[in-house]
Amino acid sequence: MRSLKIAYGIVCCLVLVSNAWSMLRWTEARGVYDDVCYLRQAHLFQRFGLAGFDTDISRDDDHYLVGKLKEIGFPTRDDASNAPCHTPMPTSGKLVMQYPPGTGAALALFPEGHQVIPLYVLATAIVAALAVLAISSAALASEVVLAAVFGCLAIYLMINPAKASYSMAPTMVTCALVGYLTARWLIGRRHDVLLLFSLGLLLGLSVNFRLPNLFLSAGHFLFLLGAFLSARTMRAAWDGLWFGLAFLSGMAPTLMSNAINAGSPLATTYGSPDVMPPDFSLSIVWQYVADMQFVLLVLAIVSAGNLLGTRRPAGVRSAALFTVVNLLVNLAFFLSHPVFTPYYTVPIAMLSLWSLMFAYLLRPAEAVDGAAVARAA
Numbered sequence: 088m089r090s091l092k093i094a095y096g097i098v099c100c101l102v103l104v105s106n107a108w109s110m111l112r113w114t115e116a117r118g119v120y121d122d123v124c125y126l127r128q129a130h131l132f133q134r135f136g137l138a139g140f141d142t143d144i145s146r147d148d149d150h151y152l153v154g155k156l157k158e159i160g161f162p163t164r165d166d167a168s169n170a171p172c173h174t175p176m177p178t179s180g181k182l183v184m185q186y187p188p189g190t191g192a193a194l195a196l197f198p199e200g201h202q203v204i205p206l207y208v209l210a211t212a213i214v215a216a217l218a219v220l221a222i223s224s225a226a227l228a229s230e231v232v233l234a235a236v237f238g239c240l241a242i243y244l245m246i247n248p249a250k251a252s253y254s255m256a257p258t259m260v261t262c263a264l265v266g267y268l269t270a271r272w273l274i275g276r277r278h279d280v281l282l283l284f285s286l287g288l289l290l291g292l293s294v295n296f297r298l299p300n301l302f303l304s305a306g307h308f309l310f311l312l313g314a315f316l317s318a319r320t321m322r323a324a325w326d327g328l329w330f331g332l333a334f335l336s337g338m339a340p341t342l343m344s345n346a347i348n349a350g351s352p353l354a355t356t357y358g359s360p361d362v363m364p365p366d367f368s369l370s371i372v373w374q375y376v377a378d379m380q381f382v383l384l385v386l387a388i389v390s391a392g393n394l395l396g397t398r399r400p401a402g403v404r405s406a407a408l409f410t411v412v413n414l415l416v417n418l419a420f421f422l423s424h425p426v427f428t429p430y431y432t433v434p435i436a437m438l439s440l441w442s443l444m445f446a447y448l449l450r451p452a453e454a455v456d457g458a459a460v461a462r463a464a
Contacts, residue, residue: 091228095235096219102242103215107208109246115203116158120171122203123155124184125253128191129202139191140340140347142184144170174358176349183348185357187341189295190254203253210256211245217263217441218242224448237444241437248379248430254297258434261293265303266441273409273442274402274449277314278322280329287330291337298341298357299431302420303438304334306413310405365423374427383436387414390443399450406446410439 115126130151131139144167147153156164156171163169167182174185194202218238225231241263249255268286276282286307293300311327335342342352349356375381387410394407417435424431 088228088231091231092222092225095222095231095238098235099215099218099222099238099242102239103211106211106242106246110204110207110211113204113207113250115200116155118159120159120161121186121252121254123152123159123161124172124186125190125194126155126202127152128184128186128188129194130199132188132192132195133199139195140188140344142173142344142348144173144182174356176356178350181348183356186254187295187298188344189292189340190257190297192295192340193257194253206253207245207250207256210260211242213260214245214263215242217267220267221444221448224445226448230448234444234448237440241441244433244437248433251428251430252297255430255433257296258293258300259437261289261296261300262303262434262438263441265289265293266438267445269307269409269438269442270406270445270449273406274400274446275451278326280325283326283330284333287333288337291334291339293434294338295340297434298355299420300434301338302417303413303434305416306409309412309416310409365420366425367423368425371425371427372422375422375432378429380429380432380436383440384414384418384432387436387439387443390440394443394447403446403450406442410443414439 115122127147128139128142131142131146133139134149135141135146144152147167152170153164161171170182172185173182175182194206197205215238218234218241221234221238222231225234241259245256245259249259265286268282268289272279272282272286287304290300290304290307293303307330308327311323311330315323315327317323345354345356346352375384391407391410391414394403395411396404399407414435417432421431
């Protein structure tokens with residue numbers, strides 16, 4: 088078993104090296120408007136520190152944004168009122184970036200002009216480390232193979248579709264970490280304050296990368312609410328309180344950014360169609376069905392259904408039920424959202440798969456022994 092784990096760990100590392108080699112040839116001027124705005128947020132943080140939360144177009148007095156728009160050949164680059172990814176704020180008269188500040192803050196950790204490649208390489212390395220952890224946690228040879236196959240898939244996804252948006256790199260890392268911690272929480276550490284606080288903080292931080300990541304926490308909130316309504320104890324209430332406080336702490340940068348740019352922590356810097364009310368459309372649904380995201384979603388749904396069986400340990404069944412609830416809430420949002428992209432549902436699919444895989448691998452030892460005996464028979 089040890090040699091098998093080492094062999095598959097090396098395979099994951101080789102996929103990581105292959106990814107890194109491909110990333111070294113990436114450019115930061117690929118013609119995507121979102122890229123320019125994320126890099127502008129990073130520039131503001133590097134130039135002004137915490138004052139970089141203010142993204143008003145008037146702060147482009149060094150013409151950084153204009154220069155980036157010239158690099159990608161934007162037709163009206165000298166007209167600030169037409170800057171892409173910027174939204175006019177009626178109350179303040181500002182023209183501000185629509186995205187939360189987390190992705191720009193992550194890019195700001197690296198030197199200007201060389202930010203995207205190291206961000207993706209680091210993020211991919213963390214995902215690979217979680218994949219190796221999954222392999223090392225396997226108790227049976229078949230589980231080693233399962234963890235390795237999924238690990239290689241997760242590492243590959245850091246290029247496609249994660250490359251489509253810079254916000255996906257830190258989001259994918261968060262999904263892997265939260266998936267691991269969620270499994271530990273549901274398998275047997277339900278009242279671990281540090282674990283709950285870590286989960287809430289990570290999920291709150293994820294909102295700073297992509298605002299729709301807010302829905303990644305739906306399963307956790309609903310599970311904690313259900314536990315409180317079932318038990319009606321102070322311990323269950325404290326569990327929910329610690330998680331909620333950590334979640335709010337994690338998303339504090341977005342609330343601060345909204346207050347500065349939109350005039351209120353609860354106001355949004357997004358414009359239409361992102362703020363349109365839910366509206367289910369068969370054309371949107373079909374776009375998801377025809378995309379690679381659908382494969383990941385099907386894998387998550389099938390895996391959850393398989394782990395819901397009565398012969399599974401209680402913690403594993405809880406993880407499967409949690410995943411089903413989380414998937415339903417997230418799909419309800421994205422399938423009723425009027426905009427489609429090739430990566431919108433990838434985070435919830437990956438969070439689901441990471442949670443289910445670790446829940447299965449970390450199940451109690453007696454369940455592992457039972458499975459080994461059953462296979463031998």
